[in-house]
Amino acid sequence: MEQTSQICIVGGGPAGLVLALKLAKSGVDVTVLEANKSYERSFRGESIQPDTVGIFHELGIADAINEHGYMIFKELEVWERDSKRLNMNYTKMPYQHKFMIDVPQPVFLNALAEKLAQYPNAKLIRGAAFDGVIEKDDTVIGVTYREAGEKKSIHAKAIIAADGRYSRVREKAAIPYTKTPQERDVLWCKMPIPEGWDKHKYYILLNGAQHIILLPSYPDLYRTGVNIPKGGFAALKKEGLDGFYNLIDEVNAELGQHVRKHITSWKDLHVLDIFTTHAPLWGKDGLIMIGDAAHTLTPLLGQGVNIAIQDAMTLAPMLAQQVQSDKAVDTQFLRSYQSERQPQVDFVTQMQQRQEKMLCSDSKLMLSMRKAFYFILNRMPFIQNRILNQISYKRQRSLAMGKIS
Ligand SMILES: Cc1cc2nc3c(=O)[nH]c(=O)nc-3n(C[C@H](O)[C@H](O)[C@H](O)COP(=O)(O)OP(=O)(O)OC[C@H]3O[C@@H](n4cnc5c(N)ncnc54)[C@H](O)[C@@H]3O)c2cc1C
Structure with missing residues (x-):
């Protein structure tokens, strides 16, 4: 069976569902293919940064999360054996959404899926496993997938790969990337x-x-x-x-x-298994990768969901405009989107790499440097704030400064 949709998203995780909901709200026809039939999953992104809490409010799913219940993180502490090395306290941060929260991923994914179901121009197909890309003149124009044992296809103006850290779309479309085991x-x-x-x-x-x-x-x-x-x-x-x-x-x-x-x-x-991935270009003509498919991060500092969802928030208005003005979702467009997101992804990646080195080395030099780093950080709240402004509050700061709307 062959279908069409303006946009087809492979993967209905945090990035895919947020993108779908934003596009649906803008009036774009969108289809999401999700391999799993249910969202039952644990040990996934459950620690949610304050900026993402703000996005949950913007998307209208905060009530569902409140109704379910969640945990709040007010402080971060680093201890080396019996010595407290660092305390970072979030209570004084000047933002509406100050705290990280912990909420099971199925809770917010189900809430997003329920919201999406309210839009007749949106379709979430569960139990639909991506199979391969359909290309014409080196441009991706659709995908094939399997649903209940049946092979199906869908054509779209653009395919979005939001299928996570082991992205099969990335493999099948032969997008060059490097994988670095930690x-x-x-x-x-x-x-x-x-x-x-x-x-x-x-x-x-x-x-x-x-x-x-x-x-x-x-x-x-x-x-x-x-x-x-x-x-x-x-x-x-x-x-x-x-x-x-x-x-x-x-x-x-x-x-x-x-x-x-x-x-x-x-x-x-x-x-x-901890690894990172780096793709010089997050896709090709007709295909854009977002979230873990574009850039897998390490679990340090709870950044994966935050970055994946912010990819979707940035891409949605750009893509809606491109589709509605009937312009091609080509490499030029991809580069303009990627240039918006690359600085934050690079900042987080570099910060995580420094932390990985500091936490995993037992060289005397590194251990002394680590002690000195926490000593300075613990006594300099303005440095703490600068770091938190980048990893926890970047979006709320940009909104307050009118840099994004
Ligand atoms: C153990 C663990 C703990 C983590 N803890 C945190 C944390 O506390 N905080 C945090 O921010 N991040 C955390 N992360 C990272 C976070 O889970 C990811 O960065 C985030 O979920 C990425 O979202 P995504 O939408 O890009 O991909 P995913 O969440 O991986 O979603 C991809 C979706 O695509 C679907 N899919 C995959 N293949 C196919 C296919 N072939 N066809 C159709 N659908 C497909 C999947 O079923 C899934 O629903 C953790 C990750 C792991 C593994």
Whole structure:
């Protein structure tokens, strides 16, 4: 069966659904192909930056999130063994949406999907797995996909690849990119917040090259990330769970005891292969990649969802105008969109790379530099504010300064 739509988005995750909703509101015909039938997923972008909270309000899904409930992060603390190295407090930031929140991804994806369903010019097809690109004269003009075992196709003025970190659209359209594995992987688990620990604080706990991240997680848990050497999960499994507990003990023995009580099976642990991707050009004629498909980031500083959604917010008005004035969604257009988004993506990528080096190295020089860095940062609120203005409040700042509307 062959269909047409002005825009076809492959992937109905955070980037794809926000783009679809914005386009639908502008009157553009949009179809989203989403491989999964339901949004049940955990250990994905659940820590949401204040700017994204603002976007949820703009998109009209804040009520659904309030109704469900969420956790608020008021402070970030870095500890090295028993010494507090850094406290960053968000309560005094001069923005309407000050705090990061934690909300399960299915909650906001379902809320976005419900909003999208109100637009007759929008269609979300669940259980539709992308299969291949259709090209004519080196321009992407459509895609094929499989739904309930049937092969189908759709033609569109532009295809948007919002299909995440393992983007198949990127592969099938042969978009050049590089993948850079980081020095570590992360084991994620969820456990109750230990007694006496603060449920509004986001903790980074360090000891040498070993670190643990504790993120308050709805309803009353810590989402816990423990770093392991790259590809080291199989070796750790051979040691048994004691090997995992020992990694926690090395950093914080009290937490080690708590983890022993609550993490009792390998099934409680999820491995995240940490890598970044860089594509010089986020697509080609007729195809634009957004979110993780265009630039996979590391999980440090909870940036993936924020950046993916801001890609969609920037692209939507540009794309609506291009389509409605019947202009080609070609490489020239792609470059003009990419130049809007590249500076923020580059800033975050470089900052994450510096943090990765600081957290994962055990060289004496790096450990001293890390101590000095946190010492200075802890005493200089204006430097803290400059960093937060880039990674948490950039959009709210730009709105206040009239740089975006
Ligand atoms: C374990 C983990 C923890 C994370 N924690 C955080 C966090 O706390 N905060 C944060 O900001 N970020 C976090 N991230 C990153 C964040 O989840 C991503 O950056 C964000 O979800 C990217 O959004 P996206 O829409 O680009 O891609 P995705 O969220 O990956 O969505 C892609 C969508 O495309 C669909 N899809 C894939 N292939 C196909 C296909 N062939 N056909 C049709 N549909 C397809 C998928 O089902 C999915 O719905 C985390 C990531 C991981 C893996």
